[in-house]
Amino acid sequence: MQSPAVTVAITRRADPTRNAEMIAWVNAGTTLAEDFPGFLGTGWVRPDQRSHEWHMLYRFADEESLRNWEESPQRRWWLSSAEGFVEHTRTERRTGIEGWFDPPKGQEISDSAPKPPPRWKQAVTIWLGFFPVSLLAAVTLNHLLVDLNVVLRTLISTLCLTPVMTYLVLPQVTRLLQPWLRR
Numbered sequence: 001m002q003s004p005a006v007t008v009a010i011t012r013r014a015d016p017t018r019n020a021e022m023i024a025w026v027n028a029g030t031t032l033a034e035d036f037p038g039f040l041g042t043g044w045v046r047p048d049q050r051s052h053e054w055h056m057l058y059r060f061a062d063e064e065s066l067r068n069w070e071e072s073p074q075r076r077w078w079l080s081s082a083e084g085f086v087e088h089t090r091t092e093r094r095t096g097i098e099g100w101f102d103p104p105k106g107q108e109i110s111d112s113a114p115k116p117p118p119r120w121k122q123a124v125t126i127w128l129g130f131f132p133v134s135l136l137a138a139v140t141l142n143h144l145l146v147d148l149n150v151v152l153r154t155l156i157s158t159l160c161l162t163p164v165m166t167y168l169v170l171p172q173v174t175r176l177l178q179p180w181l182r183r
Helices: 016-034 063-070 073-080 119-145 150-176 178-182
Strands: 006-014 039-045 053-060 086-094
Touching: 006 016, 006 063, 016 039, 016 053, 016 073, 039 150, 053 063, 119 150, 119 178, 150 178
Parallel strands: none
Antiparallel strands: 006 053, 006 086, 039 053
16 A cells, blocks of 8 residues: 655744745755655745745655655755754644645644634635636536546546645645635
8 A cells, every 4th residue: 555645844934034035945945856756746825924934835745755855965955055044943744635724733833823714714715726727627628528437537537636726726825815814
């Protein structure tokens, strides 16, 4: 049995006056990680523009792929390049797709840490991403799959849409809706 994909959620603290450096640093880490087998994606959000906290996620296909990245000289170099302006504050490993909204479990949460939005806001956020992606898939894929039985059609469409939602759409929608989600 294949081991499940692993998501690492990290909170880092950085001086908000150094946003350009922080964004460049995060992008450099993504570029380095993309070359590692098993890399599935990454994303980050901040509660607002003045926040010191950056909440980051990265995902690998399995524990071994993640370990290869985490123990690599590339990652050690990347982490050392941020010494002096980035402080690592919290890490959590997750093996499901949970965690887009929830703060890390089992950690002491400060008053400044973002609280998860109400479930109805989470549902609206997911729907706002899912509806256009599903509509686009219906317009582009349905005519190709029309002759297949419903189970096979659903299997193919969900295999295509799940990674798109998980790694592209949901992180973007969540980032765009942060002010509303945190209100």
